[in-house]
Every structure is written in C-alpha cells, then in structure tokens.
Amino acid sequence: MNDKLALPVGTTLDRFIMRKQEDFPFATGELSQLLRDIALAAKIVNREINRAGLIDVTGAYGQQNVQGEEQQKLDVIANIRFIRALRNGGEVCAIISEEEDEIIQTGNLKGKYIVAIDPLDGSSNIDVNVSIGTIFSIYRRVSEAGSEGTMEDCMQKGTAQIAAGYVVYGSSTMLVYTTGHGVNGFTYEPSLGEFFLSHPNMCMPKTGTIYSCNEGGYNSFPEGIKNYLSYCKENGYSGRYIGSLVSDFHRNLIKGGVYIYPATAKAPNGKLRLLYECNSLAYIAEQAGGKASNGKGRIMEVEPTELHQRSPLIIGSSEMVNKVEEFLKAEIKKTEAVTAN
Numbered sequence: 001m002n003d004k005l006a007l008p009v010g011t012t013l014d015r016f017i018m019r020k021q022e023d024f025p026f027a028t029g030e031l032s033q034l035l036r037d038i039a040l041a042a043k044i045v046n047r048e049i050n051r052a053g054l055i056d057v058t059g060a061y062g063q064q065n066v067q068g069e070e071q072q073k074l075d076v077i078a079n080i081r082f083i084r085a086l087r088n089g090g091e092v093c094a095i096i097s098e099e100e101d102e103i104i105q106t107g108n109l110k111g112k113y114i115v116a117i118d119p120l121d122g123s124s125n126i127d128v129n130v131s132i133g134t135i136f137s138i139y140r141r142v143s144e145a146g147s148e149g150t151m152e153d154c155m156q157k158g159t160a161q162i163a164a165g166y167v168v169y170g171s172s173t174m175l176v177y178t179t180g181h182g183v184n185g186f187t188y189e190p191s192l193g194e195f196f197l198s199h200p201n202m203c204m205p206k207t208g209t210i211y212s213c214n215e216g217g218y219n220s221f222p223e224g225i226k227n228y229l230s231y232c233k234e235n236g237y238s239g240r241y242i243g244s245l246v247s248d249f250h251r252n253l254i255k256g257g258v259y260i261y262p263a264t265a266k267a268p269n270g271k272l273r274l275l276y277e278c279n280s281l282a283y284i285a286e287q288a289g290g291k292a293s294n295g296k297g298r299i300m301e302v303e304p305t306e307l308h309q310r311s312p313l314i315i316g317s318s319e320m321v322n323k324v325e326e327f328l329k330a331e332i333k334k335t336e337a338v339t340a341n
C-alpha cells in the first residue's frame with residue numbers, strides 16, 4: 001500500500017474518492033462520480049431494507065426474472081433504485097442487471113462506463129432478516145462514445161474490470177470496493193448519511209478453517225469437491241453457510257475461508273452468474289490477495305458468451321482455493337487413468 005495514500009479510519013467515502021483522484025491523476029472524475037452514484041443508491045436501498053417489514057415490501061413480487069427465479073419485492077425495488085441512480089448520474093451508458101432480461105440503455109450516450117449488477121443478493125434471506133447484499137462490476141465501454149452501449153461493451157472478461165464492489169446490509173451496512181489499488185471497506189452511519197473508511201487496505205488471510213457450501217446438492221457434486229469437503233471435515237474445519245453470497249464472501253475476506261458453489265444436477269453450470277456475482281467478487285478477492293476459480297482456472301479469464309451465464313465458483317483464501325483445485329485435478333487424473341486402461 002502506498003503510504004501517502006494511507007488515509008485514517010473515519011475518512012469519509014467522498015474524501016477518500018477525491019484523495020485517491022489527487023494521487024491517481026489518471027483517475028477520471030467520472031469514475032469517482034460513478035462510485036458516488038452507487039453509494040447513493042446503496043443508502044436508499046439500505047433504508048428500504050431496514051423498514052421492509054414495516055411497509056410490507058418483504059415477500060414475493062409475483063413475477064419471475066430472466067433467471068426463472070421468483071422475484072422478491074426488494075429485488076425489484078433495489079433494481080429500480082440502482083438503475084435510477086446510474087441513469088441520473090450520467091456516467092453509465094448501459095447496465096446489465098440480474099433482474100432484467102436485456103441490456104438496459106440509460107440514454108447517457110456519452111457515458112464512458114458499463115455497470116453489471118446484482119441489485120439484491122441473497123434474496124432467500126430477505127424475509128428472515130438475515131444479511132443480504134448488492135454486487136457490482138464497472139467496465140469502460142469499448143464502443144465509441146455518442147451511441148448506445150453494445151453487447152461487446154457488456155460481454156467483457158473479468159480481467160477488464162476497472163472497479164468492483166459490494167454492499168453488505170448486515171448488522172452494519174458496509175461498502176467494500178476496489179479500483180485495482182487494493183480493497184477498502186466503508187461503514188455506513190445512517191444518522192449522518194455517510195460512509196466512513198473503517199477497513200483500510202483489506203487483505204484476505206492466505207488460509208483459513210472455514211468452508212461455505214450448500215451441501216444440499218452433495219450427491220451430484222463433482223467427486224473432487226466431495227473429496228475436498230471430506231478433507232475439511234477430517235481437519236476439523238467449520239462449515240458456515242449464510243445463503244447470501246456477499247455475506248459468506250465478506251466473512252471469508254475478513255477471517256479467511258473458501259466459498260464453493262459447484263456445478264450440481266439442479267445447476268449444471270453452477271448457480272452464480274459470471275458477470276455480476278463471480279467476476280465482481282473475484283476482482284475483490286484477487287486485489288485482497290485471495291483467489292477465484294471456476295474449478296478449471298482463473299474465473300476472470302472466462303470469455304463471457306451470454307449476459308446471464310452461470311459458472312461454478314470457488315472463491316476465497318488462495319491456499320484453500322488451490323487445495324480445492326488440487327482435489328479436482330486429482331479426480332480428473334484418476335478418471336483419465338481409468339478411461340485409458
């Protein structure tokens with residue numbers, strides 16, 4: 001971490017963004033403004049979540065999204081709030097949202113950026129007051145400014161991200177993001193309406209003893225994953241599964257651990273979406289010294305082919321992700337040996 005950028009805990013998000021801009025002359029004001037727009041929407045969604053039970057916006061919305069999943073009212077509300085903030089902010093030309101079939105054109109033809117977003121992550125936890133989140137990625141458009149965002153703009157590899165982050169609406173609400181210079185966490189103080197730097201230069205422990213996996217799909221897991229889970233249990237690791245990707249990831253970022261959502265019979269390509277869940281958290285994981293794989297390799301190298309494509313995800317402490325990959329590779333070798341004989 002560059003010392004002159006070491007900012008004191010308690011610095012406001014706004015000051016942090018401005019300070020970063022002073023020290024990173026290449027950082028354009030537009031990206032700073034875009035981060036502010038996201039923070040604004042997060043504050044609004046935070047308020048909606050906190051009073052959801054009071055104004056009856058819990059429960060199902062009564063429609064399915066493009067994923068064929070039952071939309072919750074808060075999924076729809078969060079989607080509307082983030083799209084509105086990004087459209088009004090003027091910096092984004094197009095948006096990919098988990099809740100929208102197609103690319104959303106904002107009308108900002110001069111906008112230099114694309115945002116891929118999961119407006120509300122952990123929908124199954126909304127009604128039971130368990131922490132949920134928002135996940136986002138920011139890309140530079142590749143098409144000429146002055147026109148609508150294109151499919152090419154939206155289908156970029158994770159390695160092309162210029163920023164990524166998440167909001168976790170938990171016991172406190174935090175915004176955690178990277179612009180490629182480390183990971184910083186900001187805690188929201190609702191009474192002041194401000195995010196304050198609370199977790200400067202977040203680093204993911206190289207290893208840990210926590211594994212997060214929904215073992216409901218165990219019977220159809222790849223053998224290598226089954227073998228890794230046995231390895232965890234033999235070594236006395238703790239199983240922790242919140243059911244909100246953001247919350248499971250955030251705990252592992254702080255304490256060390258690995259989150260695994262493999263291909264299953266129900267989700268043959270995995271359940272999580274490449275563009276606005278896997279890649280976004282992968283960028284943060286790597287910037288914090290962690291790792292993110294699809295079981296075969298670095299997930300940010302995957303060339304997207306569909307807006308809402310899914311991927312197996314193994315993400316967290318680097319040594320733990322390496323171990324999972326080791327078990328998967330050993331299984332492939334074993335299968336190849338059997339086939340060869």
Ligand SMILES: O=P(O)(O)OC[C@H]1O[C@](O)(COP(=O)(O)O)[C@@H](O)[C@@H]1O
Nearest residue numbers: 118120121122123124214243244245
């Ligand atoms: O219920 P399952 O199959 O364990 O899946 C839980 C996973 O699905 C998700 O809820 C998917 O995200 P959405 O809620 O945004 O659809 C993740 O947050 C979570 O890790």
Ligand SMILES: [Mg+2]
Nearest residue numbers: 118120121122
């Ligand atoms: Mg999600």
Ligand SMILES: [Mg+2]
Nearest residue numbers: 098118120121
């Ligand atoms: Mg979602």
